[in-house]
Amino acid sequence: MKTVVTTLNAKYIHTCLALRYLKAYAEPEFSIEMAEFTIKDPPMNVATDLYTMQPDVIGFSCYIWNIEETIPVISMLKKINPQLIIVLGGPEVTYDTDYWMKRIPEVDVIVMGEGEATFKELLSVIDNNGDLADVKGIAYRQGDDDIKFTYPREKVDLNEIPSPFQFEEDLPDLSKRVTYVETSRGCPFSCQFCLSSIEVGVRYFNIERMKQELIFLMDHGAKTIKFVDRTFNIRRSYAMDMFQFLIDHHREGVVFQFEITGDIMRPEVLEFLNEHAPEGLFRFEIGVQSTNDETNKLIQRRQNFEKLSRTITMVKDGGKIVQHLDLIAGLPEEDYSSFRKTFNDVFAMRPEELQLGFLKLLRGTGLRIQAEEFGYVSMDHAPYEILANNVLSFADIVKIKQVEDVLNKYWNDHRMDHTLEYIVTHIFETPFDFFQTFGAYWEQQGWSRIGHQLEDLFTRLLDFLKDKNLEQLKILKGMMKLDYLANHKHKPRKIWWNDSMKKNERSRFVSEFISNPTLLGEEFVDLALTERDIFKHTIIERIPFHVQHYLTTGEINQTNSIMLIKYNPKTLQTSIFSVPSEEVKVATKLA
Numbered sequence: 001m002k003t004v005v006t007t008l009n010a011k012y013i014h015t016c017l018a019l020r021y022l023k024a025y026a027e028p029e030f031s032i033e034m035a036e037f038t039i040k041d042p043p044m045n046v047a048t049d050l051y052t053m054q055p056d057v058i059g060f061s062c063y064i065w066n067i068e069e070t071i072p073v074i075s076m077l078k079k080i081n082p083q084l085i086i087v088l089g090g091p092e093v094t095y096d097t098d099y100w101m102k103r104i105p106e107v108d109v110i111v112m113g114e115g116e117a118t119f120k121e122l123l124s125v126i127d128n129n130g131d132l133a134d135v136k137g138i139a140y141r142q143g144d145d146d147i148k149f150t151y152p153r154e155k156v157d158l159n160e161i162p163s164p165f166q167f168e169e170d171l172p173d174l175s176k177r178v179t180y181v182e183t184s185r186g187c188p189f190s191c192q193f194c195l196s197s198i199e200v201g202v203r204y205f206n207i208e209r210m211k212q213e214l215i216f217l218m219d220h221g222a223k224t225i226k227f228v229d230r231t232f233n234i235r236r237s238y239a240m241d242m243f244q245f246l247i248d249h250h251r252e253g254v255v256f257q258f259e260i261t262g263d264i265m266r267p268e269v270l271e272f273l274n275e276h277a278p279e280g281l282f283r284f285e286i287g288v289q290s291t292n293d294e295t296n297k298l299i300q301r302r303q304n305f306e307k308l309s310r311t312i313t314m315v316k317d318g319g320k321i322v323q324h325l326d327l328i329a330g331l332p333e334e335d336y337s338s339f340r341k342t343f344n345d346v347f348a349m350r351p352e353e354l355q356l357g358f359l360k361l362l363r364g365t366g367l368r369i370q371a372e373e374f375g376y377v378s379m380d381h382a383p384y385e386i387l388a389n390n391v392l393s394f395a396d397i398v399k400i401k402q403v404e405d406v407l408n409k410y411w412n413d414h415r416m417d418h419t420l421e422y423i424v425t426h427i428f429e430t431p432f433d434f435f436q437t438f439g440a441y442w443e444q445q446g447w448s449r450i451g452h453q454l455e456d457l458f459t460r461l462l463d464f465l466k467d468k469n470l471e472q473l474k475i476l477k478g479m480m481k482l483d484y485l486a487n488h489k490h491k492p493r494k495i496w497w498n499d500s501m502k503k504n505e506r507s508r509f510v511s512e513f514i515s516n517p518t519l520l521g522e523e524f525v526d527l528a529l530t531e532r533d534i535f536k537h538t539i540i541e542r543i544p545f546h547v548q549h550y551l552t553t554g555e556i557n558q559t560n561s562i563m564l565i566k567y568n569p570k571t572l573q574t575s576i577f578s579v580p581s582e583e584v585k586v587a588t589k590l591a
Contacts (some may be wrong), residue, residue: 001056001057001123001126002026002033002053002054002055002056002057003026003030003031003033003055003056003058003059003123004032004035004053004055004057004058004059004273005019005022005023005031005032005033005055005058005059005060005061005501006019006034006035006036006037006050006058006059006060006061006064006506007019007036007037007061007062007063007066007070008036008037008038008039008041008046008069008070008073009036009038009039009066010038010065010066010435011035011038011219011321012038012040012177013176013177014177014178014180015036015170015177015179015180015317016061017164017181018037018061018089018090018115018182018183018237019036019061020034020164020165020167020170021115021116021161021164022059022089022115022116022119022120022513023163023164024163024164024167024169025117025119025120025162026084026118026119026120026123026160027117027162027428029120029123029124030120030123030124031051031545033055034167034169035049035050035053037049039069043069043072043073043076043453044076044240046073047076047077047080047476048072049275050067050073050077050464051077051080051081051177054455055084056083056084056085057084057085057087057123057126058077058084058085058086058087059087059088059089059119060073060087060088060089060090061089061090061432062088062089062090062092062093063082063090063091063092064090064091064092064354064360064362064382064384065382066441067092067093067202067382068340068381068382074086074104074106074107075104075106075118075154075544075553076108076476078106081262082485084327085108086106086107086108086109086111086123086124086399087107087108087109087110087111087119087157087389088104088107088110088111089110089111089112089115089119090115091195091362091364092363092382093110093112093184094110094112094113094363094364095195095363095381096364097110097112097139097149097181098139098147098365101139101141101147102147103401105144106290108130108140108141108559109132109138109139109141110138110139110140111137111138112139112154113137113152113153113175114137114155114156114185116156116161117136117153117156118135118136119151121136122135122138124380125462126397128517129300131150131281132148133150133406135150136150136152136153136154137150137151137152137153138150139186143354146400155203156463157223158185158203158204158205158415159205159206159209159330162187163213163216165181165216165217165484168328168589169218170570171221173350174217174221174222174223175221175222175223177224178224178225179224179225179226180220180226180227180228181210181213181214181217181226181227181228182205182227182228182229182234183204183205183207183210183227183232183242184202184203184204184205184229184230184234184238185202185203186199186200186201186202186203186230186233187199187202187230187231187234188201188202188231188234189230189231189301190299190300190301191299191300191368191372192229192299192300192301192367193288193299193328193331193359193360193365193366193367194362194365195326195362195364195365196230197365197366198364198365199301202234202235203229204235205236206477206572207238207241207242207431210242211245211249214245214246214249214518215249218249218250218254219251219295220249222254222402223253223254223255224252224254224255224257224317225255225256225257226256226257227256227257227258227259227276227507228259229258229259230259230263230568231260231437232258232259232260232261233258233260233261233264234261234264236266236269238270239269240269243269243272243273243277243282244276244281244489245278246281247281249368250278250281254281255277255280255282255283256281256282256283257282257283257284257285258282258283258284258285259284259285259286259287260284260285260286260288260396260479260504261286261287262288262307262308262311262312262441263303263304263305263307263308263311264307265311267310267314269348269477270314270315271314271387273315273318273320273321274315274317274318274319274320276320277320278320278385279320280320280322280441281320281340282321282322283321283323284315284321284322284323284324284325285323285324285325285326286308286311286312286323286324286325287325287326288303288308288325288326288327288342288346289301289303289326289327289328289331289333290307290327290338290339290342291329291341291342291346292331292333292334292338292341292342294333295331295332295333295334298331298332299331299332299366299367300366303531305345309349312349312351312413313521316349316350316351317471322350322352322353322398323351323353324352324353325346325351325353325354325355326356326357327339327343327346327354327355327356327357328359329340329356329357329358329359329392330358330359330389330392330396330397330398331359331385332367332370332374332389333374333391334391334392334466335391335392336392336396336399336400337394338343338446339400340430340432340433340436343356343403343431343432344430344432345408347424347431347432348431353412354411354412354413355412356399356400356404356407356408356417358386358397359384359385359386360378360384360386361376361384361386361471362384363384370385371498374389374390375388375389375390375391376388376389377389377394380523391518396513397587399436399439399440400444401439401506402435402436402439403432403435403436403439404439404443405442405443405448406435406439406442407439408434409452409457410419410438410457410461411435414487415454415457415458415463415487416457416479416480416483416484416485416487417483418479418482418483418550419461419476419479419482419483420481421578422472422476422479422556423476426472427470427472427475427476431478438461438464441464441467442464445460445463447460454544455495456479456495458496459496460521461480462477462480470576472572474543474544475545475556475558477544478543478544478545481497481541481563482543482545482547482563482576484496485541485563485572485574486541486576487569488567488574489572489573489574490569490572491536491537491538491539491567494541495539498542500529500540501540501541505541509540509564509584510531510534510535510540511531512584513534513564514530514531514534515528517529518576519546519583519584520564520578520579521577523575523577524566525562527575528564531567534564536568537566537567537568538564538566538567539565539567540564540565541562541563542560542561542562542563542581543560543561543562543563544558544560545557545559545560545561546558546559546561546578546580547561547576548561548577548578548579549589551576559580559581559582560580560582561578561579561580561581562578562580562581562584563576563577563578564576564577565577
């Protein structure tokens with residue numbers, strides 16, 4: 001009996017941990033082949049590849065991001081081979097299982113909940129022509145119309161599950177893809193929008209085993225390792241032990257990502273990480289979701305925003321760990337005004353990334369059950385994103401989506417940090433107001449429906465600022481030039497502004513800096529650049545403020561300056577030098 005387990009990942013770089021657990025647990029009694037695709041692959045191509053593998057049983061791992069793309073593949077496979085046994089599993093089909101059995105008549109069995117032991121027993125029963133009623137934790141068909149459910153299965157001891165990380169076929173691509181690991185299953189919290197709230201209790205894998213798994217992955221080239229534990233820091237001793245281990249045994253270039261609950265993180269843990277963790281080794285994802293106390297109460301989410309802010313601030317001040325914070329628009333009783341406050345509360349902490357998502361009424365969650373109470377209108381099919389509720393209209397959601405669009409393009413991509421910081425601090429009343437106003441302008445111009453290059457991001461922001469007729473426009477354009485040039489690792493081949501320095505003027509400044517290198521400071525003197533070096537590896541531009549003073553103090557001194565950006569093609573480092581324009585003129589006259 002040939003068995004294939006498969007899924008459609010959201011992106012090529014993702015991997016499906018579930019498939020690997022199923023394969024590991026079923027062996028050696030059953031030999032299972034894995035096949036991974038993406039949701040962008042044409043269904044015909046996916047069906048063709050799976051058919052070519054000639055399976056007798058095929059299992060699909062189903063999630064909100066792939067269920068709708070998976071259904072056409074299932075339909076084609078069953079038409080091609082009616083004898084093929086199709087099994088579904090995963091969080092999307094674990095709840096409302098009767099709905100899925102009726103909606104997808106080609107499906108023979110659905111595995112509900114954790115699948116390792118259930119899938120293995122199912123294969124054994126199929127292989128021996130046994131009775132599916134003997135398999136715990138499934139829904140199956142008896143005839144064309146009769147759907148049967150068996151008793152739930154007891155939770156498996158996690159340490160009985162063999163390693164899912166040591167398959168030979170995975171090793172060549174470890175460095176190119178995200179590796180997902182889990183040290184625990186379950187969540188102690190009861191957030192009503194989340195599937196994790198349904199499972200009671202938290203179970204752990206043996207920590208020494210997990211350490212060895214991580215050593216194996218690093219030794220075989222894994223670069224991005226993401227822990228999928230819902231709350232990695234719920235057991236402080238376990239988390240501290242793992243943090244210490246990773247600090248002591250990490251490999252160069254590896255990044256570890258964790259989902260943590262910010263308000264339960266103890267200051268002493270953060271002090272330890274700030275002192276001992278190498279910069280860039282860890283990345284924290286923190287779900288803030290809302291700062292509205294009434295909203296959090298309604299979704300049974302306990303959150304101490306003061307302690308949460310302390311954690312985020314300590315991590316940011318430490319400068320060692322990148323933070324990704326999440327917000328959810330559309331939670332109960334959080335109207336547009338309240339969400340604006342939530343956004344500004346969180347943005348005030350200047351996270352490296354701020355993810356703005358929209359509530360999805362996931363099957364099995366409390367909020368889906370309570371949808372009528374809060375007036376929710378949502379998409380009929382996955383991802384079940386809300387369209388409105390009793391306090392948030394569809395028009396409000398459209399406006400917040402405009403915020404999300406430009407937030408991702410400008411803040412989260414860090415293309416122009418200096419410019420955005422100046423705008424949200426000095427130009428608009430609040431950060432939300434800037435992103436909302438700019439997002440609406442972006443939509444009005446039709447830019448959301450066309451692509452963009454890096455230079456377009458700058459020219460479109462400049463168009464928006466010009467439209468606002470701001471008196472600080474000259475300063476802002478200078479900021480944008482600074483951001484554009486400073487964020488390149490190589491000397492850019494083109495620039496987006498049309499008032500760049502003329503060749504003869506640039507030549508005069510090059511001569512000046514060669515004759516008087518101290519104008520740009522001792523660090524520039526130490527570079528000992530030749531005239532050829534400057535022409536080949538630098539850009540010189542006028543900036544309408546004192547660049548060095550700004551970079552040192554964060555304050556704008558409206559003294560025109562000449563900025564030289566040096567690009568090092570070997571180290572890919574970019575250096576910024578500047579001198580007030582008046583000093584260059586004086587030096588020229590003296591020469």
